[in-house]
Amino acid sequence: MRVSIRKYSDKPLSDSLLNDLLEKSFRASNTGNMQTYSVIVTRSEEKKKALAPFHFNQPMICGAPVVLTFCADFYRFSQWCKARNAEPCYNNFLSFISATIDTTIVAQTFAMLAEEAGLGICYLGTTNYMASEISEVLQLPELVVPITTITVGYPAETPEPTDRLPASGLIHQETYKEVDIDALYAPKEALPEMKQFVKDNNKETLAQVFTDIRYNKTNNEAFSKKLWEALKQQGFVK
Amino acid sequence: MRVSIRKYSDKPLSDSLLNDLLEKSFRASNTGNMQTYSVIVTRSEEKKKALAPFHFNQPMICGAPVVLTFCADFYRFSQWCKARNAEPCYNNFLSFISATIDTTIVAQTFAMLAEEAGLGICYLGTTNYMASEISEVLQLPELVVPITTITVGYPAETPEPTDRLPASGLIHQETYKEVDIDALYAPKEALPEMKQFVKDNNKETLAQVFTDIRYNKTNNEAFSKKLWEALKQQGFVK
Numbered sequence: 001m002r003v004s005i006r007k008y009s010d011k012p013l014s015d016s017l018l019n020d021l022l023e024k025s026f027r028a029s030n031t032g033n034m035q036t037y038s039v040i041v042t043r044s045e046e047k048k049k050a051l052a053p054f055h056f057n058q059p060m061i062c063g064a065p066v067v068l069t070f071c072a073d074f075y076r077f078s079q080w081c082k083a084r085n086a087e088p089c090y091n092n093f094l095s096f097i098s099a100t101i102d103t104t105i106v107a108q109t110f111a112m113l114a115e116e117a118g119l120g121i122c123y124l125g126t127t128n129y130m131a132s133e134i135s136e137v138l139q140l141p142e143l144v145v146p147i148t149t150i151t152v153g154y155p156a157e158t159p160e161p162t163d164r165l166p167a168s169g170l171i172h173q174e175t176y177k178e179v180d181i182d183a184l185y186a187p188k189e190a191l192p193e194m195k196q197f198v199k200d201n202n203k204e205t206l207a208q209v210f211t212d213i214r215y216n217k218t219n220n221e222a223f224s225k226k227l228w229e230a231l232k233q234q235g236f237v238k
Numbered sequence: 239m240r241v242s243i244r245k246y247s248d249k250p251l252s253d254s255l256l257n258d259l260l261e262k263s264f265r266a267s268n269t270g271n272m273q274t275y276s277v278i279v280t281r282s283e284e285k286k287k288a289l290a291p292f293h294f295n296q297p298m299i300c301g302a303p304v305v306l307t308f309c310a311d312f313y314r315f316s317q318w319c320k321a322r323n324a325e326p327c328y329n330n331f332l333s334f335i336s337a338t339i340d341t342t343i344v345a346q347t348f349a350m351l352a353e354e355a356g357l358g359i360c361y362l363g364t365t366n367y368m369a370s371e372i373s374e375v376l377q378l379p380e381l382v383v384p385i386t387t388i389t390v391g392y393p394a395e396t397p398e399p400t401d402r403l404p405a406s407g408l409i410h411q412e413t414y415k416e417v418d419i420d421a422l423y424a425p426k427e428a429l430p431e432m433k434q435f436v437k438d439n440n441k442e443t444l445a446q447v448f449t450d451i452r453y454n455k456t457n458n459e460a461f462s463k464k465l466w467e468a469l470k471q472q473g474f475v476k
Contacts, residue, residue, distance in 0.1 A: 026402050035402065038408050041412070042412060043412070047413075071414075080423050083419050093462040100342075109346060164265065167257065170314075181321050184314075207319040207321075207324035208323065220327050220332050224333075227331060
């Protein structure tokens with residue numbers, strides 16, 4: 001069963017393997033075959049150190065041989081249009097969402113192919129929080145926005161898989177149905193590590209750890225505004 | 239080499255295989271292990287017919303044994319919070335983007351596992367155009383938005399793989415670099431089917447087929463507004 005890998009061995013990840021995996025992931029489905037994505041490869045200590053604070057100094061950034069920033073990219077396609085007597089029209093929200101989905105599809109294809117090749121990966125969701133700062137570090141032009149980041153390398157740990165909700169609660173037949181929340185979340189809430197997590201955070205319930213601490217209203221609203229500003233800065237919205 | 243499948247055989251796709259593949263795809267990485275996604279399974283002729291016009295009557299909807307609508311879902315998580323004396327705070331843009339990425343990761347994991355199991359899949363990008371109408375057909379509650387749709391079944395065709403840009407143009411070392419647009423797009427533009435495509439559409443260049451017809455400014459701007467209204471309707475943004 002797959003797990004995220006946050007500690008990497010010293011074994012180097014060759015450019016040829018990396019490029020081969022990336023090229024294969026570009027075979028994934030995409031909208032109109034426009035391939036509206038780019039991948040920025042970070043190997044240098046200098047750039048890792050520059051990125052680290054914008055990923056809240058998660059140790060995977062400096063600990064992994066390679067950091068990949070998967071970006072929604074309508075810049076290249078627009079440059080092609082301009083060079084071919086065509087007027088690009090991709091500075092809008094729909095194009096951003098479409099490129100975001102296609103970028104994520106490539107990222108996950110890469111993740112699965114990398115795991116199949118014996119590598120370990122970890123996603124960094126912090127990319128959406130700090131899109132503007134990351135864009136500056138990576139010198140992204142207009143219509144390019146970082147969507148997600150994957151650290152990759154050979155694993156130096158074998159963590160236990162984390163829990164998942166019973167799949168039946170996430171699959172709906174024909175129309176969306178209300179689920180039995182108590183039954184669905186009871187197994188997760190009963191896990192010793194979750195009980196400890198509630199205790200460590202001085203909360204009454206596990207849900208409060210999320211709403212009051214990990215993904216709280218103040219941060220969510222501030223980072224929503226910040227992400228929107230990043231989309232403006234990169235020219236996707238007005 | 240993988241290809242999208244748009245024609246499906248009569249061989250039925252069992253619930254047990256489908257549920258097994260979905261359950262496995264829920265193992266994919268996700269933000270804070272909140273699992274902010276749901277999958278709506280459409281098998282009934284009635285619901286396929288109801289969905290079809292909102293996917294511009296693409297024949298895969300009624301031709302596939304199963305249509306899967308992958309939805310960003312902060313409703314279930316919010317219901318859990320409310321039931322646990324916690325105040326959910328996920329009606330914002332950041333949460334929408336985070337759930338969109340996690341939903342897409344699950345969709346692509348499913349796609350790859352399905353292909354490995356001998357099934358064929360096709361993505362429908364129309365989901366983002368008609369999110370509001372699709373939400374009504376599938377009876378999605380607040381904080382649930384359809385992100386992408388996959389049709390799935392056993393293949394009844396073996397199409398040729400479509401072209402891709404040279405991978406080197408999509409991979410940037412350390413920082414984003416300008417690429418040689420002419421060199422990058424020349425192989426695509428030289429394909430006989432692309433030349434025919436330009437001719438059939440009475441255009442001068444392939445790029446014009448995209449900007450003037452397939453993904454044009456009028457549609458992109460209208461559907462951007464419509465998608466934003468759908469996010470409002472589902473309560474993700476104000």
